[in-house]
Amino acid sequence: MNNQGVLSAQAELVLLADGRLVNKGSLQSNGDLSVQASGIENGADARISSQQAVSLSTPGELNNAGQISGGQTSLAATSLNNAGLIDGVDVSVQASSVHNTGRLYGDQVSVAADSVVNAEDAVIAARSDLSIQASDALVNQRGALILSAGDMALSADRIENRSARIEALGDLDIGARVLLNANEHLQTEVISDGGDTTTRTLYFTPSGDVDASDVAWMAVKPVGSIFGGGEWDEYSAHGRSRLFTHASAQALAQAGPVPDPVYVDPRLATWYHGPEPYVAAGMVTVGSGDNETQVWAEAQFAYTRDDPIWAALGITPPAGDAPGPMPRPISADNEVSGDTPQYREALEQWQAQAAPWVALGEKLTTLRSAINAELQPFDIYQNVTETRPALSTLHSEPGQILAGGNARLNIREQFTNQDSEVIAGGTLSALGVTANNQATQVQADITRTGTAYTWGVIGEDCLLGNFDCSPKYGWLESAVDQRIPTTLQVSELRHEQHASDAPSVSSGPSVNLGSALFQPVADPASGVLFQTDPNFTQQRRWTDAGAQLALLALDPNTLQKRLGDGFLEQRLVREQIAQLTGQRFLGDYTSDDAQYLALLTAGATFAQAFEKHVLEQGEFKGLGIRTREQFAGHVENVVNSPSGVRYYKDGRVIYLQESTGTVVIRNPSSGESTAFQPKDWAGCVSALPQRSTPY
Structure with a gap:
């Protein structure tokens, strides 16, 4: 037929x-x-x-x-x-x-x-x-x-x-x-010099590269047992430094052999290298050969009672100064007088007076031993300028799975999200397998140029002319010109719900309308360039930017055309909110229409404040404010750095910045705000609500 x-x-x-x-x-x-x-x-x-x-x-x-x-x-x-x-x-x-x-x-x-x-x-x-x-x-x-x-x-x-x-x-x-x-x-596209360029010092240790910014301090590890059992080795013999990193300090502070916050104290390096708090008295050998003899050495004490080391190491400081010479069971002419009650009493008093220094020494020995176990040696270090590449996205058409409310995804076997977006305004539930988020990876090179220093033989040390020579060690210099492979990853990938963190983006919302739902408007008298297919909307109206124009009492006939009608505008706003915040809605909004109206109203009230207070009344000119952008920046500065904050019962917040004479009143729920510079600062502030805490 x-x-x-x-x-x-x-x-x-x-x-x-x-x-x-x-x-x-x-x-x-x-x-x-x-x-x-x-x-x-x-x-x-x-x-x-x-x-x-x-x-x-x-x-x-x-x-x-x-x-x-x-x-x-x-x-x-x-x-x-x-x-x-x-x-x-x-x-x-x-x-x-x-x-x-x-x-x-x-x-x-x-x-x-x-x-x-x-x-x-x-x-x-x-x-x-x-x-x-x-x-x-x-x-x-x-x-x-x-x-x-x-x-x-x-x-x-x-x-x-x-x-x-x-x-x-x-x-x-x-x-x-x-x-x-x-x-x-x-x-x-990979831009070889498009990323950060930094000057770095890198130390190459047996456990990997260490950046200078990760080093808490450097230690010359003691050779003898005095600092916790160090042993003689070639490295220590040359007095070479080892690295003590911030990571080691944090680990020891939280879960070391004896967890203690002192490990992250910047003064610990001085105490580590400093003198022993207490060195016991005793006979020591002086001289050599035929001149060798034994002499008595008195006890040595370091750190006065008001030194900060006591509090830092958690040792009760002494009530008085360090004791004098330790009592001895011999007379002045070295004749043995015997272990008398008077001697024992004097010795006990002396030991009690020396006890804080003994305890401090034991604690410092424990700390030094723990630190020694964490020290990292290095034979090579570099001073370099490092340039990292950047990955530029020339074109992107991500897949988008979006829900204004809850999204329930029951995927039984395989869920692949490749350089794309899954965003829910409510709860995002994965009832089957979880998403395999795949971000495109591109290989590129980090460039390093500068100087490398390698420990080795730099010459000879000879005692008698050219005889009895031994190697002379030091740092050998060489040029660095390295290409280090790295992987760059595309960031346009999201799998989020309403509570997600804000990602970092550099572009605005896409205006590639794509589908046949949006059509160009042929009528030159129309106020928009694109409209949502009338067959779909069936004369229903969505809140559009005309609401803002009405609030500002502006004639739309004197303005440039808007991109699209209310349905299209709200879609673009949804995209921009998702890009800038990672969220489907702002605040507590659950309706696109209500959210868009609030944004338009907030923008209108801000514009009205600019028109009234800056253009008409001449306020803020002393601060060099002439444009809406400058005004907006100043308002945010006041909100972020106020000298005082007050509260209305209806929830509005007053931000005061006395240094610039600015008052900002903002409604957190709607985003509306106004700002002005009162001529009588004191009178204005006294007339405002005085409550300094929220209701």
Whole structure:
């Protein structure tokens, strides 16, 4: 059956055809419209429509390049190929395969098929809820959009979102064996000198490279046992330094042999190298050979009672000064007088007076032993200028899986998120396997140039001319010109929910509108360049920037055109919020409309404050403020560095900065703020609420 004209019914229209139906005209009905044929083709500019139900059924192919619309639109076919528009209140599609290159809309949309392909720039969108069930595969191709203004449920054996967008403004449920969210059109470039350039000193130890910034201090490890059992070795014989790192200090402070915060005390290096708090008295050998003799050496004491070492090492300082010479059981002429009670009493008094220094010495010995075990030797160090490469993203089309509410992902076998985004405004739940987040990695080189110093033989030391020579050691210099392989990683990858941390980004929101949901406006009198497809919005209005223009009492006819209508503006704001904060919503907002209105209102009140206080009343000119950007920067400075803060009962916060004579009043819940410079600072401040803590 071929129709090139208009076939219309005031009530019900029923077409039953043994062969194919080819419609190049119009089939329309004020009642229900039903078509059954071996195949159905609705050509470009052709129309099948009804005010009530539209039911198209075929055991073959259903090809649509025109428009199919009704109250309840039901399509059943072996294969559905849509290059036109399918629309309705309740839209139901049942087919073995669905291939959409056009627009498939509905208040409620339900698609059941073996395979569903939403081709490049195509749209499947529901004004309320959307359900797609594919027993085999659901593929969303480059620039395509699957959108629900309410909740969305997707189910398939395999779901592929390839540089495309899946977005539910409400909750999102995805169930699949395999989920792929991929950025298939990522282009990067390595800029060899695009990263940081720093001057570094690097020490090469047996356990790895150590940057000078990681070194707490350097120690010359003692040779003898006096500092905790050090042994003679070639390294120590030359008095060479070892490294004591911040990491070692922290580890010893928290979990060392004797955990103690003194390990991170910067003064510990001085005490480590300093004298022994106590050296016992006794006989010592002086001289050599025939002149060798034994003499008595009195006890040695270091550190006065008011030295900070006592408190730092946790030892109670002495009540008085160090004792004098230790009592001896011999007379002045070296005649033994015996172990008398008087001697023992005097010795006990002396030992009691010396006890704090003995305890301090024992504690310092313990610390030195622990430090010695952490010291790192090095035979090479470098003073270099290091230049790190940077990875520039030339082009990126990430896959996006977005939910304004909760996102529940039940992926049974494999979930790959490659250079792409999964973001939920509420809770992001992975009920099956967790995401395998894959960021593209690119190999590049770090360059180091400078001087290397290597310990070795630098000459000879000879005692008698050229005889009795021994190697002379020191630091040998050589030039450094190194290329060190490194891996750079693309940062455009997120798998987040509402509580995520803010990532670092350098670009604004994308204005690549992509899908057929957004169309250029041909009317030169229109205030926007793009509009959301009217077939989808059906005259519904979303809050747009016109609300801000109304608050500012500006004439939109004298302004440049806005990029798009409210639905499009809110989408771009959502993208920018996600890029700048990592969150789907700001603060406690759960509605795009309410959030956007609050942002517009906050911007308007700020602009009004600038107009009134800077332009009209001439405030802030003494601070050199002439532009909105300067005004905004000053306001943030006051908020971040106030000299005082006050609170209203309604939650507004007053920030005072006396040095600049600025008062900022901000509503944290809405983001609205105003700022002014009162002529009578004292009078203004006294008239403001005096409460300094929140209600």
